[in-house]
Amino acid sequence: MDSDIKQPEGATFGIESIITAAYNNHLANRNGAPADYIPELAVVDPDRFGIAVATVDGKLFTAGDTDHSFTIQSVSKAFVYCLALELVGRDAVLERVGVEPSGDAFNAIVFDPHTNRPFNPMVNAGAITVAGIVCDVAGAGAFDLILDRLSAAAGRRLTMDESVYRSEAETGHRNRAIGHLLRNVGAVQSPVDQVVDLYFRQCSILVTAADLAHMGATLAHIGENPVTGQQVFELAAVRNTLAVMFTCGTYDFSGSWAYDVGVPAKSGVGGGIVGVVNRQLGIGTYSPRLDAKGNSIRGVAAFREIGDELGLHVFDCSNVGSAYMRSFLE
Ligand code: DON
Numbered sequence: 001m002d003s004d005i006k007q008p009e010g011a012t013f014g015i016e017s018i019i020t021a022a023y024n025n026h027l028a029n030r031n032g033a034p035a036d037y038i039p040e041l042a043v044v045d046p047d048r049f050g051i052a053v054a055t056v057d058g059k060l061f062t063a064g065d066t067d068h069s070f071t072i073q074s075v076s077k078a079f080v081y082c083l084a085l086e087l088v089g090r091d092a093v094l095e096r097v098g099v100e101p102s103g104d105a106f107n108a109i110v111f112d113p114h115t116n117r118p119f120n121p122m123v124n125a126g127a128i129t130v131a132g133i134v135c136d137v138a139g140a141g142a143f144d145l146i147l148d149r150l151s152a153a154a155g156r157r158l159t160m161d162e163s164v165y166r167s168e169a170e171t172g173h174r175n176r177a178i179g180h181l182l183r184n185v186g187a188v189q190s191p192v193d194q195v196v197d198l199y200f201r202q203c204s205i206l207v208t209a210a211d212l213a214h215m216g217a218t219l220a221h222i223g224e225n226p227v228t229g230q231q232v233f234e235l236a237a238v239r240n241t242l243a244v245m246f247t248c249g250t251y252d253f254s255g256s257w258a259y260d261v262g263v264p265a266k267s268g269v270g271g272g273i274v275g276v277v278n279r280q281l282g283i284g285t286y287s288p289r290l291d292a293k294g295n296s297i298r299g300v301a302a303f304r305e306i307g308d309e310l311g312l313h314v315f316d317c318s319n320v321g322s323a324y325m326r327s328f329l330e
Pocket of ligand 1: 072073074075106107124168175200203267268269270293294295
């Protein structure tokens with residue numbers, strides 16, 4: 001699909017220098033610490049930092065450690081949700097998991113009191129439910145289906161980190177408890193052990209900041225990977241996914257994120273954040289030092305700065321809304 005976004009002369013040079021400036025401006029920030037509630041997550045170099053921006057016409061701009069691998073963790077939730085929407089359709093997914101921001105921590109043991117279903121697919125309870133949907137459809141092939149789809153979004157073959165997977169499987173009692181509660185209310189239907197195992201595996205997929213940028217660009221390019229040309233996700237599923245990323249993608253920080261950064265995004269405790277600028281860019285950042293809510297501190301700061309510099313906020317005065325609508329007014 002050809003992009004209808006025309007870049008002004010010299011724009012790519014501008015992107016490069018803005019990314020480099022954001023990298024340099026936040027490199028010295030050593031606040032926060034890597035997640036350690038999964039023991040193997042603590043075994044990372046805390047000072048890695050990378051920023052990658054991929055455009056819908058296939059260009060990639062990078063600064064810092066953008067080829068360094070880390071586990072995708074909760075960033076996977078957005079992409080697996082997109083897959084589940086395609087597998088069983090929006091209505092069947094909405095019966096099992098809502099789209100309301102919860103305002104609670106990512107691992108909260110709380111369901112929507114009106115529906116008795118998880119609030120949204122970006123918190124653990126919702127993501128485990130979504131993993132359950134993929135299990136229902138694909139059974140033993142569920143992980144391969146997820147890995148294939150995430151790989152297609154990244155444009156290269158991804159792999160899973162066995163030691164992070166084992167570490168999470170050995171210590172993930174809270175997620176197992178959530179899984180059993182979900183089974184109790186009927187949100188999860190496949191065997192809980194199988195569903196939670198799938199969730200642990202999807203979280204343990206290894207990516208780089210460059211991969212996250214490409215994956216974001218695939219969503220930005222309405223489901224087509226801009227580099228490989230492969231249609232990875234369905235158009236309607238992408239729209240629904242971006243909506244929950246916008247309202248729920250950074251947990252109980254989602255309101256502040258929408259206010260200040262204003263692009264659909266998803267964070268993970270591995271230190272990654274993916275952001276999507278509709279029809280324009282995918283942005284991937286990596287820095288494993290997290291704040292108290294589980295979001296990468298340098299990642300949030302970099303997104304803020306790049307968003308401001310490039311005018312990416314969805315309500316920025318330079319964003320003029322739907323080009324389709326404009327054609328009726330001209
Ligand atoms: O559920 C967990 O504990 C992790 N595997 C994923 C959580 C996560 O990334 C939440 N993020 N901020």
